[in-house]
Amino acid sequence: MFKIGMKLTIETFKNGEVESRFQCRIVDITQNYLCIDYPIDESTGRTSLLLDGSEFTISFVGEDGNVYQFSSEVKGRKKLKIPVLLILIPLKNEIQKIQRREYVRVDVSLDVAIHPQSDQQPLITRTVDISGGGLAVVDDGTARGYKPGDVMDITVVLPFASNHYSYFMAKAELIRFIDGWDQNPAKITYQFINMNDKQRDKIIKYCFEKQLEERRKIK
Incomplete structure (x- = not known):
């Protein structure tokens, strides 16, 4: 379901409302982790480091054209050709299909x-x-x-x-x-x-x- 180069949208929340939205891509995939580049804040255009333990939701477009979403958090970071953040690859039952195709950018x-x-x-x-x-x-x-x-x-x-x-x-x-x-x-x-x-x-x-x-x- 996940591929290197796939674009992901990260949303953080505060008091039940979307606080910030970021864009990033999958740089590498290991047995347990998705390695993503440092996210770009949509509202400022600036790179965000996101602290270890930061919780958020991630959405992406599947090969069927539908949008899927799962909850995740930063589990660590490492240096490949570029610095990357590590997030756990979600289990199949942790991924939800959502009705947001009109927001696919x-x-x-x-x-x-x-x-x-x-x-x-x-x-x-x-x-x-x-x-x-x-x-x-x-x-x-x-x-x-x-x-x-x-x-x-x-x-x-x-x-x-x-x-x-x-x-x-x-x-x-x-x-x-x-x-x-x-x-x-x-x-x-x-x-x-x-x-x-x-x-x-x-x-x-x-x-x-x-x-x-x-x-x-x-x-």
Whole structure:
């Protein structure tokens, strides 16, 4: 079920609510452990060490396209080619299937046009990642005057595997600005709002195709 290179989403909780969400990948698999690279905090773009004993939930996309989740904790750390965290490989009965396909996120660079519902200048840029719930785009510094809570019209060009392009259009709310670091650009995150099932299904289909494409590369 697990493969080297597989993307994992880590969520920590506080008072029953999601406190932080991180992204990481499986670097190595031993008899008992998944070795993951140090997680990246989605809200800050910074690397998190996560202390030994830290508890969290992990979700991932299975080969059937469904999302699965299990509870885990940091059991240790070691140095491979890069520093990694060790988490126990869960038993089969510890893994639950969850209904969150629309939140499966893929890292992809797509053409996107963002038009504020005001007299502000539009932003023509590229996506950093996209999911059925929203997207992140490169902030090239021209989004002056934008602020969290602004509702905007977004158009994204989706290149499907069948060699045809589809234009996806939706309204989205600006959530936050994230500073750039190292080779990672500054970005802006948006959450889709007032989407109908047909719109969301188009994004889910595209994300699923990209997941399959990445899985083939891993193999």
